[in-house]
Amino acid sequence: MNVNDFMAKHGITDADLDRMAAPYEDGSFEPEPDGKVFSGSHLDAVGTRRVTVVYDAKDTQRVAMIARSKGVKPSSVYRDALDYYLAAQA
Structure with a gap:
């Protein structure tokens, strides 16, 4: 808008x-x-804060499929993956 x-x-x-x-x-x-x-x-x-990250096309397609199967937006999958990674670093 x-x-x-x-x-x-x-x-x-x-x-x-x-x-x-x-x-x-x-x-x-x-x-x-x-x-x-x-x-x-x-x-x-x-x-x-908004960030821009570039991924391989095949990876973004997989994320889109996962998101559809869970009924969420792809951004939710990316956030979950980042949360998982950051938790493993603690």
């Missing part, structure tokens, strides 16, 4: 974005007393 689709889905206009960004841009932004403000990638804030 691109930003325009997201804005349309949530009924946000450019004027809304300008209004929401103004306090931050003019230096008057005050965070909630108990709220957290994160800098950097939103992925850092939620504790995940």
Whole structure:
């Protein structure tokens, strides 16, 4: 989903974005007393990070077959394999 689709889905206009960004841009932004403000990638804030890994085509086909047989996405199989590997290293 691109930003325009997201804005349309949530009924946000450019004027809304300008209004929401103004306090931050003019230096008057005050965070909630108990709220957290994160800098950097939103992925850092939620504790995940996207990585790119290149595998042989035949291996990715096997992963796709395993995922289909388990009713999960291939990314779940890759995550499980990485979890297994990391646990063995501990």
